[in-house]
Amino acid sequence: MRGKRVTGRFYVFLLLLILAIVFPIVRPHLQFGGNVEMINEATTSYFQQTDAIIIRDEEVYSSGTIARVEYIATEGTLLNEGDTIAYLYSTGYSEGELTRLEDIRANIQAYHKTILNNIVDTDLERLDRIVEMKALELKALISHETTGNLLSLTRQLEAAMVNRQDYMRANRREDLNLNRLYQEESTRLNSIASWRTEASADRAGVISFYTDGYESALTPESLDTLTPADVRTVIAGGALGDADTRLTDIYRLVDQNEWYVAILTDGKTWNPVLEQEYFLRFEGFEDTAYTATVTRVQRVGEDVLAVFLIEDPIGPLLYQRSGRVLLSSNLSGLSVASRALYEQNGQMGVWLYDVPGGTFVPVEVLANDGSNALIQPLADGLLLAGQTVLVK
Numbered sequence: 001m002r003g004k005r006v007t008g009r010f011y012v013f014l015l016l017l018i019l020a021i022v023f024p025i026v027r028p029h030l031q032f033g034g035n036v037e038m039i040n041e042a043t044t045s046y047f048q049q050t051d052a053i054i055i056r057d058e059e060v061y062s063s064g065t066i067a068r069v070e071y072i073a074t075e076g077t078l079l080n081e082g083d084t085i086a087y088l089y090s091t092g093y094s095e096g097e098l099t100r101l102e103d104i105r106a107n108i109q110a111y112h113k114t115i116l117n118n119i120v121d122t123d124l125e126r127l128d129r130i131v132e133m134k135a136l137e138l139k140a141l142i143s144h145e146t147t148g149n150l151l152s153l154t155r156q157l158e159a160a161m162v163n164r165q166d167y168m169r170a171n172r173r174e175d176l177n178l179n180r181l182y183q184e185e186s187t188r189l190n191s192i193a194s195w196r197t198e199a200s201a202d203r204a205g206v207i208s209f210y211t212d213g214y215e216s217a218l219t220p221e222s223l224d225t226l227t228p229a230d231v232r233t234v235i236a237g238g239a240l241g242d243a244d245t246r247l248t249d250i251y252r253l254v255d256q257n258e259w260y261v262a263i264l265t266d267g268k269t270w271n272p273v274l275e276q277e278y279f280l281r282f283e284g285f286e287d288t289a290y291t292a293t294v295t296r297v298q299r300v301g302e303d304v305l306a307v308f309l310i311e312d313p314i315g316p317l318l319y320q321r322s323g324r325v326l327l328s329s330n331l332s333g334l335s336v337a338s339r340a341l342y343e344q345n346g347q348m349g350v351w352l353y354d355v356p357g358g359t360f361v362p363v364e365v366l367a368n369d370g371s372n373a374l375i376q377p378l379a380d381g382l383l384l385a386g387q388t389v390l391v392k
Contacts, residue, residue, distance in 0.1 A: 042335035
């Protein structure tokens with residue numbers, strides 16, 4: 001009886017069987033040199049200084065038909081819904097109308113003095129002195145002889161002039177010429193009012209009449225499409241998107257209690273993890289520390305773009321768009337030797353020595369100083385202090 005002939009397929013099958021048995025045993029020696037180290041619990045203080053940009057929730061009012069703005073709200077103050085922001089005059093409005101109105105009012109004041117002549121009116125004299133005093137204070141401020149708030153002093157002068165006009169109107173003498181002047185004043189006021197609209201706040205927020213051109217491109221809604229290239233462009237002062245040159249920004253209303261900071265890092269020494277909290281300080285504003293929570297992380301090549309949510313009042317950063325920031329935090333996690341970190345299919349992880357050859361466990365690297373790394377597993381409970389990992 002002839003025996004069965006052994007074919008090449010049998011030897012291939014036998015080789016694969018031997019490899020399946022032997023490879024798990026020899027793999028740690030082939031890949032890692034047979035070294036293992038223990039996982040420990042650890043806490044480290046983390047500090048990083050880097051460039052950053054600010055993204056605010058701010059509503060901008062723009063128009064191409066506004067000829068003049070009369071500011072009512074004070075710059076940088078918190079407004080409630082319905083508060084008056086400014087009076088806006090359309091392009092039909094002429095500055096000549098305001099000039100003619102002021103000429104008529106000057107004539108009214110002069111005629112009042114003519115009528116009164118030698119009659120002493122102490123209340124009117126007091127109002128005159130207040131107007132003169134505020135005018136002199138404004139002149140000294142403009143010529144840099146004194147310091148102060150220009151907008152506030154201007155409004156004080158305007159209020160003093162209005163008070164004097166109201167007094168004169170309420171206490172006017174019966175005189176045909178004076179009545180004619182008041183009728184002309186009323187006509188001019190009605191003419192000006194026909195071109196004037198009132199802008200009011202449609203929500204609570206901090207008012208500002210200064211814009212930088214990034215308000216429409218950098219919004220909370222645009223965070224999902226923000227890229228490392230966008231961040232670099234803003235830091236360099238470049239333009240984002242196409243601005244409508246036909247429109248002029250009039251004011252912006254800013255949510256002071258919810259804003260964002262986006263930073264770039266190389267991802268080699270630090271990888272931000274969602275929901276982690278940090279303290280954040282901007283260079284030049286070191287006295288103010290904000291609590292920042294990681295709300296978005298994007299990896300593009302070697303870049304890591306992290307977005308932080310801040311729910312503290314924005315304060316002086318109302319006018320800041322970019323700058324250097326200092327991030328600090330006390331990070332807690334598991335400590336392993338840096339040599340225990342491996343990358344597999346683009347994911348960092350460690351080889352847990354639980355079976356011959358080990359089990360690859362994906363991790364987030366919270367910090368890495370080149371000697372030791374602070375990590376946390378992507379899934380809770382996969383790594384524990386006291387376990388061992390394979391190292392190179």
